[in-house]
Amino acid sequence: MIVNLFGIDVGGTKSSVSYGTFGDGHLTIIRKIMFKTQDPKETIAEIENSIDAMMGNYGLGVTDIAAIGISCGGPLDSHAGVIMSPPNLPGWDDIHIVREISNKYMGVSVGIQNDANACALAEWKFGAGRGTKNMVFMTFGTGLGAGLILNGHLYEGTNDNAGEIGHIRLYGFGPIGYGKSGSFEGFCSGGGIAQIARILVREKLQMGEKPAICPSLDRLDGIDAKMVAEAARKGDGIAMETYRISGEYLGRGLSILIDVLNPERIVIGSVYARCTDLLEPYSSQIVQREALKNAAAVCKVIPAELGESIGDYAALSVAANLLK
Secondary structure, eight states: OOEEEEEEEEOSSEEEEEEEEEETTEEEEEEEEEEEOOSHHHHHHHHHHHHHHHHHHTTOOGGGEEEEEEEEOSSEETTTTEEOOOTTSTTOOSBOHHHHHHHHSTTOEEEEEEHHHHHHHHHHHHSTTTTOSSEEEEOOSSSOOEEEEETTEEEOOTTSOTTOGGGOBOSSSSSEETTEETBHHHHSSHHHHHHHHHHHHHHHHHTTOOOTTOOSGGGGGGOOHHHHHHHHHTTOHHHHHHHHHHHHHHHHHHHHHHHHHOOSEEEEOHHHHHOHHHHHHHHHHHHHHHSOHHHHHTOEEEEOSOGGGHHHHHHHHHHHHTOO
C-alpha cells in the first residue's frame, strides 16, 4: 500500500515542506517548497499554505494524508509536540507546533523529532543504516549530535536528551563546542575544525612564519572547514595536522560509543561524509587501540548516504515512523 506523507523541516534561516509517497519500504520525494524561516506564526502559516498548495496540485484531501512529520533543532518535547527555544530559532519559545498542525489537518497523525533523531530515522530506513537493528547517526556538521536506533527503535531518552554526544568532554582543554572546552563537538564539527586550524595558524604567525593557508592575522576569521579540507588535499601541513587532530579525537569519541552502545553501524554525515579520506585513517587507528575488540569487530563506521537530500528524507521519515 502506497501512502501520502508530508515532511516539515524547520531550520534557522530556511524551512521547507516536502511531499512524498511511502510503501513497501520505499520513500519517494515528489516535491519540495522552500521559504524563509520567520517568526512562529508566519512560518506555521507558510507551512500550511505550502501543504495546501501541494494538496491542491496533486488532488489530495485531508483523508488522503497518512502522516505529517516535523524535523527541527532542539531542545524540544517530542511527546508534547513542543519546540522549546532552540538557539538557532530566536523567538520560538514554547511553540506547540504539533497541536497547530493537527488542528489544521484534523485526523492526520503529526509528530516531531529533533533534527539528529530525524536524520537517524532517515539513514536507518533509507540510507547507510538500512538493515541494522542498532545504529548511531552522527551529524558532524556545524555542531555534533547523534540519533540512536537501539533494538530496532528510535531511542529518545527520558526527556529528549539522548544522543547529545557533542557535550562529552574528550580532553581538559581544546576547541570549544557545546559550551565546553575540549568537548567532542569542539574537536569534531565544522566549527571545531576551523578553531583547530586557527590555533595552529596563530602559533605560526606568532613565530614570524606566514602559512600559505592564512598568511596574516586579519584573515584568521575566514578559515573554515571547507577551506582546510581543500588545503589538506593539496598537502598543506597545517591543514593536514588539523584533520589529524580532529580524526584522532573522533576515534576517541567513537570508541566510547562502541563500548557503551555496541552498535552494528555508526553513520556519520556532513563534514565526515565529505572528508572521510582525511579523517578515517586517524579515527580507525584510535578505535582499534581504544575500543573493546569484540565490540569494534562488529561495528562499521561509514559515511552517510543521503547527502544534501537528508533534510527532506528526515522530515518524511518522522512521518513514516508514525505509521503503525
